[in-house]
Amino acid sequence: MIRVRLPHHLRTLAGVGAEVELDIDGPVTQRAVLDALEASHPVLIGTIRDRGNGNRRPFVRFFACRDDLSNEDPDEPLPEAVATGAEPYLIVGAMAGG
C-alpha cells in the first residue's frame, strides 16, 4: 500500500483527505504511483502532469523521504519506505506567489 499526500487544492478537487492510499502491482516508481492516482481519481488528470506530454507541471514538486524527486527519472524505483507505506509520497505545490 502506497500513501500519497496531496496539496490542499487537489484534496478539495478529488474530495479526499490529506492522504490517498493506493495499491500498485509491479515496480513502485513515480510514474506508477501517478498513473494509479489518476486512475483512481480521474479528476486529477492534467493537474499534476501535462496532459500532452506527461511531464510534471512546472509548479508541482514531488518529494519522498525528505528528498526532492521532482527532476528524477519517473521510472526509477521509489525508496523502500515509500513502497512499503512507511513514508508518504508527497505531491506539493511549489513555493510561488500569486
Next chain:
Amino acid sequence: MAGVRVLVGTKKGAFVLTSEDRATWSVAGPHFPGWEVHHVTGSPADPDRLYAAQWTSWFGQLIQRSDDGGSTWEPVGNDFSYAGDPGTHLWYDGTPRPWAFQKVWHLEPSPNDPDTVFAGVEDAALFKSTDGGRSWKELTGMREHGTGDTWQPGAGGLCLHTIIIDPNDESRMYTAISAAGAFRSDDGGVTWKAINRGLISNPELPDPDAEVGHCVHRITLHPARPEVLFMQKHWDVMRSEDRGDNWHEVSGNLPSDFGFPVAIDSNDPDTVFVVPIKSDSEHYPPDGRLRVYRSRSGGNDWEALTNGLPQENCYVNVLRDSMAVDAHDPCGVYFGTTGGQVYGSADGGDNWEPIVRDLPAVYSVEVQTLS
C-alpha cells in the same frame, strides 16, 4: 419583479450575486477558492446550467459545471488537446513557437442547447463541447484559417477571448484574438475569415491593410440588429454595419478611446456602454475618475455616467469580460473592477451602486435575467 443572477469570476474564486429587485443582494461564494476563475456564464437555454473556467499556474485548467444555478458544481472535461500537429505561431520576438494550450479565457454556451458550449483558449484556438463540457473538440478552421502562423501574442498572451453566437442564426459566429483581430464564421465555426478591414492600429501595425495583427479587446452585438457590431479595440471604439466586413471609428468625444469592455442596452441597439481607460500603459480611468460612457446614438456622441461611481483617487481597471447587461426594462448594467468592486445600475446607467466592494480582482461579470 426584476430578478437577476450576476456571475462573477475573480482572481481567487467565483461569486454568485442574486437579487429579486436589483436593489437588495445576496452574495454566495467563493466557489473554487484560491483558483483563478476567468469566466463564469450561464446557458441561455437553461438558466440553471452554468459553466466556469477555473485555473491556476500550479494545477492547470479545470471546467466546472452547475445544474442548479451555481449552488453545486461538478468538474467536467479539461482535455483541450489541439487536433493534429498544431504547428507554430509567432512569439513576442518574432520567432516561430509551437502552439501549446495554456488556459481557457471564455466560455460561450449555445443559445439553444445547454449541452453545447464553446471555449476560447490560449494559445488561441476554439473548442466545442456537445456533452455539457465533458469532452472538447477543437474547431480547427479557426486556428488553421490561413494566417495562424503569423499571429503574435498581446501582453496578456495569445488568447481567444471573445466568442459571439448570433442569437438569430447559430451558424454565424464571431471571435476575437489578441493580438490577431476579429474573425467570422458563417457555417457554425467550420470555416473562418478575418474581418479587420477599417481597423487602424498605428504605430504598432503600420500597414493599414493588414489582414491580422490587431489587438481587438471585445466585440458585441444586439439581437434585434445582429448585423451591427461594436468593438472596443486596444485603442478606438469601432462599429460595423455589415457583420464585420468593414469597420469605422465611433470614438467621438470619449476622453480616451482605450478600454476593454463594450456592451449594448438590451432595449435599444443604439445605446452603447464603454469604460474609457487612460492608456495601454496606464490601466486606470482618466483623471482617477471611474466613468462609464453611454452613447444613445450608436457611437460618436458619448455622455459620462458618474452617479454612484468614485470620482476621485480611483485607479482600477475594468477587464474585457467584466461588463454585462440584463434583459429588464430599464436595462440593468453591471461591471466589475480589478479592485474587487462590482457595480450595478438598475436604470440603464443613470445611477450606480456597489453590489460588493471587496472581492478579489474581477476577471468577468455575466448576468442572467431570471424573472
